[in-house]
Amino acid sequence: MNNSLLDAAERLKIGLLAKATDGEYPDPDYKEDLRILSTDNELNMMLPAFIRLNRSSSDFRRAMQTKFKGYAERRNFIDQELEPIFKYLEKYPSDKFEINIDAYELGEQLGNGGFGVVYKYHHKLLEVDFAVKIFEPVFVSNDDHIEGERRFFREAKMLFQLNSDYIVRVYDIGRIDGKPFIRMELVEGDTLLDFISQNGSVSFTRSIKPITAILKGLNYAHKMGVIHRDLKPSNIMVTKDGKFKIIDFGISAFLENENHTKLTKTGERVAGGAYTDPALINDPRLRDIRSDLYSVGAIWYYLLVGRSPVGGDARRVLLQSGNATELQSDIIFKCLTSDPVDRYQSCEEILAMLYPKEIVSSLPSAITMPNRITEITREAVFDYLTERYYDDCNTYVFSQSGAYQEPERVFHYYGKRNCVTFLNRLYDLENMPSRDSRLKTFKEEIQRHTVANEDYQYDWIFHDESLGLVAGNDEVLLKFLCEMFHPLVRSEKSDWQSVKESINELIKIDGYEIYESEKISGRSVFSYQYCI
Incomplete structure (x- = not known):
């Protein structure tokens, strides 16, 4: 994988925006990103004067506070000054990112969508199959395509940091024939959507295993600063050996300091649907882990009923299914409440409600089992x-x-x-x-x-x-x-x-x-x- 220049440029921009609006950008990170960018001679010559004049991120903050009074002015200045760097990187020779395609054998198409296509690739030397997600969006302008590529690589960078048994593993990113790709773990099995469609709904007791896996995966991602924001039954894989993995952090985003610009355009949209937090649909820029908890509740409901939680009779339908008691229904509908303040505030809080021995032992020591036996x-x-x-x-x-x-x-x-x-x-x-x-x-x-x-x-x-x-x-x-x-x-x-x-x-x-x-x-x- 060789996208270090683009990564460094993205980190530099995000860090400077944060520092200019009273956020954090540690000096060691600032200096390391500049060092990486300086390894390319042309890019080194393009570094703005304000970067050359300020040896530390703290010096940069003081300069911004002196020159511009408002956050908006500081953001505009940074965007304009760094724009030449990103334009240069957009035209960066693609062969520097190319995968060694000769080592792979193209297999079947696994899926497609607005982002592009997912194929099965077989590594001839390793004798291992991978899923390769190739970014090839349809019906987008050139500007949107460029922005889409940036978002694609940002997504890949986020996923590359995640190493959990409950999340599909990302191994590599780069370009194939000039098109960005992510090489991922190939999960053999069915989606949770297909599994329930084929086998029917389950009892509350049986639902604990998949919900626990989802919560553990999300809890890990949240601690790493990543929110899924598009969680639904089709994004949960049921492996052939009965395990559960979260896939497709398609519109995930880093948790960010609310005081500085998000990594998204103002016009960003989310897919919506019965599994998406209504608060997220109303405000696509929302970055809140409780949006994922809403989706957990909706998936939980689907496991027990076999349909999404829509309509004013959703609770009645759940109770009539015979798969949940009143108290169990309360847990699910607390996840689904419209106001995030009234939901559970973390995955750990829900896990602590379930209390199988194996879950309690895997949680951080701060979570202890309360005494209920009188x-x-x-x-x-x-x-x-x-x-x-x-x-x-x-x-x-x-x-x-x-x-x-x-x-x-x-x-x-x-x-x-x-x-x-x-x-x-x-x-x-x-x-x-x-x-x-x-x-x-x-x-x-x-x-x-x-x-x-x-x-x-x-x-x-x-x-x-x-x-x-x-x-x-x-x-x-x-x-x-x-x-x-x-x-x-x-x-x-x-x-x-x-x-x-x-x-x-x-x-x-x-x-x-x-x-x-x-x-x-x-x-x-x-x-x-x-x-x-």
Whole structure:
């Protein structure tokens, strides 16, 4: 990829506009962009006098403040002074950006639109397929074409910075036969639009996986300063192995300082439609991450209903679908509210509402899981497990072989393991200090006071402060409960299914449920989630 001169010129212009209108343009960035531009002799001679006279961006700001009082005057001055540079770059020899086309074999056309065409290309040496997006707009004037190319490369530059499992990867940009291109990861599969059209709507529980992927991808992009602004089911790919990736940041834009000029013409338009934020349609220059959150809500609705959220009966249709409860509908329609102030303010906020264990662990440490399980619920859970342990523990029945056996309804939290082995799956017992001065570790303390003590009380574990089950955060208790039903722990001969159902009845009052998250060797493994 060799578009460093154009990139440097764009950064210089954006940075100078920012600095002139009280924004930021760090001196190291200013000097680096000038250094890149100076590598071309002709371009170096074209640098405006005001740049040569000001050795730092701070010097430039002071000069602008002295010469021009208003922001508009400063912007016009910068535009006029830098115009020759961009005209020169427009005519820059195209072979300096050309792809080595001989290394590729042209494949099928994958798509087309107002921007141009997407083809499948096969790299002969790497034996890898790529998607190549070639910019070839129709029905545009020469000036619009030039501006379009600039926007095309700006889009590519933004995408090149994004490296997420949930966003299609950009590998290279340049020109093919003089036409700009972006070489991207080829995602094999269907769009979310086609997937739902072919398979039908899904339940709220099943919708969590694609929505989580979309939110994680957007959250990463937003932190990198990129907004999608055109998110819809056709821009989400469902891969053959069941993963989800965001594609086509077609009209995305850097988050910018509101005090300086946007990277768009005043007349910029957006496609609109049922998945686009109405605020964005009314003001195409809007740069707000909450526009993407509106689109998330609209896509979420589509997953549950199979159509976009249009019409005054949208909520009624969602509820009648049977795929969402009233509370779940509230979450979706909070995304869809017309005023961005009333929406969720970030992807992280929505992710924190869902609370599967794997999501919480992947979020920044600033996002913590609030405690919703009350003391009453905790005691009810402990009482139930204690009762199931002692039920008929001293009453024996005959097996067919004539031997005594315990009734199947007895349930031990540690299942096939012993107490210490089970707790070691959840806690680092060797590094937990003992409260008994005679012992070094908490593991030794457990062995001394429980395993080696025939009349110890089984329910000690629920009330021991070191384990944090009685007064710790929700996650500690929920992990403990899920671990009881792990295939390596539970006794298949026990009535563990009914125990799980009973536990769910108790914790659902506070909004949680234990659910099957995956299968290992054909056996169910459980996690927990917040049931909105």
